[in-house]
Amino acid sequence: MQILLAAQSFPLIWYQKKYTPSTFSDFLLAFLLFFSSLSGFMGAMDDSNPFLIQTNDNPSLSLITHPLSDENYNSWKKAIKMALLGKNKFGFVDGSILEPPLEHFSHALWQRNDSIVASWLLNSLTKEIQVSIIHCCTAQAIWNDLNERFEQKNGPLIFQLKHELANLQQGSMSVSSYYSKLRSI
Numbered sequence: 001m002q003i004l005l006a007a008q009s010f011p012l013i014w015y016q017k018k019y020t021p022s023t024f025s026d027f028l029l030a031f032l033l034f035f036s037s038l039s040g041f042m043g044a045m046d047d048s049n050p051f052l053i054q055t056n057d058n059p060s061l062s063l064i065t066h067p068l069s070d071e072n073y074n075s076w077k078k079a080i081k082m083a084l085l086g087k088n089k090f091g092f093v094d095g096s097i098l099e100p101p102l103e104h105f106s107h108a109l110w111q112r113n114d115s116i117v118a119s120w121l122l123n124s125l126t127k128e129i130q131v132s133i134i135h136c137c138t139a140q141a142i143w144n145d146l147n148e149r150f151e152q153k154n155g156p157l158i159f160q161l162k163h164e165l166a167n168l169q170q171g172s173m174s175v176s177s178y179y180s181k182l183r184s185i
Helices: 002-016 021-039 073-086 107-123 127-133 139-150 155-167 175-184
Strands: none
Touching: 073 107, 073 139, 107 127, 107 139, 127 139
16 A cells, blocks of 8 residues: 555656756666565566576575585585575576566566576575686576586596596606696596
């Protein structure tokens, strides 16, 4: 009821400040978008709206209990994906929620959500991994960087390479030859 009263008196306040009709329509659109994100005004409170930010959705939130390390990528990925799907934010990391053009009215809202999701991803990493990811600009860039770094598509090849590295010995090779052999693996 209070929001409806505020929405009804808002044009009067705007008129008293003597704004032009074109800026009034721009401001009214921004006003409606603001209230729709807070109160469900015009149906935007729908939980399926990925731009909806709950009161407990803050950048310092830690979505999972075990941070990503060098050994737990697959379990970390599953846990963080479930958490983001539960918050209806996974589209920011998989690219299905596209960034609108800079001049589009929803760009600031997209940027805010993407920054929150990016901070959640950073909060789920060890300090060592955070340092190497901080250059990424979007949640999707962080996700792709981690995926490229930790995803193991060819287990037998990785096993073979680790085995070759473990068994490599310099023996009678020169340092230069040994280094070349090491680099070729």
